[in-house]
Amino acid sequence: MEHADSSLGPDDLFVLEGLQSKGEAWIVGGWVREFISGGGETDLDIATTLHPEEVKAIFPRSLMVGARFGTVAVRLEEGRASGKIWEVTTLRSDGSYGDGRRPDNVEFGTDITEDLSRRDFTINSMALEFPYNEDSLIDPFNGRKDLLEGVLVSVGDPQDRISEDGLRILRAFRFMNGGKNGVREMGDSLESAISSSLGMLEMVSKERVCSELSIILSGDWTNEIVSKMEELGVLKAISGNLMEKSECPLGSNLEVNLALLCRKFEGDGGQLRKILRKELMLSNSILDEVGFLHECKEESLETNASYLRRFAIALPEMRKKNVLDYLGTLGQDVVIFSKALKEVGEPRYGASPIVDGNELSRETGLPPGPRLGMLKGWLYRRQVEDDLTTFDEVISLLDNLNWENSEPTDWGKLEWP
Secondary structure, eight states: OTTGGGGSOHHHHHHHHHHHTTSOEEEETHHHHHHHHTOOOOOOEEEESSOHHHHHHHSTTOEEEEGGGTEEEEEOOTTOSSOOEEEEEEOEEEOOOTTSSSOSOEEEOSOHHHHHHTSSBGGGSOEEESSOOTTOEEOTTOHHHHHHHTEEOBSSOHHHHHHHOTHHHHHHHHTTBOGGGOBOEEOHHHHHHHHTOGGGGGGSOHHHHHHHHHHHTTSTTHHHHHHHHHHTTHHHHHHTTSOOOTTOOOOSOHHHHHHHHTTTOOSOHHHHHHHHHHHHOOOHHHHHHHHHHHHTTTOOOOOSHHHHHHHHHHSOHHHHHHHHHHHHHTTOOHHHHHHHHHHHOSOTTOSSOSSOHHHHHHHHOOOSSHHHHHHHHHHHHHHHHHTOOSHHHHHGGGGGSOTTTSOGGGTOOSOOO
């Protein structure tokens, strides 16, 4: 613990010292967990004996976002170097949880041990006193031991903890991820409590489910954790029959993982997008990517030059990576495809169209409009596929297309697949 202070920045120390000047304050939760386990950086959450209005008096720019439940988002004066926000929460003693989501009433307390006793898992129920000494760690539920042994244990009876807040079911899977230390193992009692309390998930908002699931599907041990979710019935409880893992291996890419879990959905990408938006409240960027990948699930990768060039130019780099991760997991030979893609190289002219709309209008007499735009798109596709480099080469393609009388929708544009 003697090195804990060196892991804090000047502004962290400034906030802690400010709180200590008027009351008591402890570092709690994830920061303590990650500091002990050697994990990555996480937000610095603080528990204090001070009430929200007292915290606000010390740090006037603070936001009273959850003051009813004792939480204040502390902001320092403009000009401080970090620009960080600290979640500072008054010690609490919660009442009953009538709706399975939030306490019916909150009573502020003065005992850090009582405050820690209302938390979910032992690894999240530790606190650090400030300033530090050899006895700084407050660990009434042996969280450090569980953390170092790689086990996930609830604070008290797991059935009671889950009955207080159904989100704790998903948080259990999130905290199975031990990062470089591997997958944490759930005890039998916690597994049993989860599988017998799946109905609690119906009380959790879709936004909260989405937030936790997104973290789980972006982690280091997604494959093992989602397998456990499926085994205990959680995957089905939050998605019905939409998501299925079974033998499909998962990585750490959120969009690819979602598309793989939904691979047996029989509708198209647009329909999948609508369902995921309704059921999980995902962002538009994630929905777009998952929908696109789903549209590609029947695509057979080809290695002819025109196909490869179109793939290389039509898709942004991240989408190309996602497509290959996705199709590779579904059994396509992406190694051969990637090798062929590298060998064919980039189109000699690059990614820009050689012929612009004004030039095409002069050559054809077409006025600005859909037909001219689609003709320009067809020429650009042919430019890329045939690796053309000059204006004359591209314009000469018009001689082989009945662009005046045929349907523009039949021409095709630069897209993949």
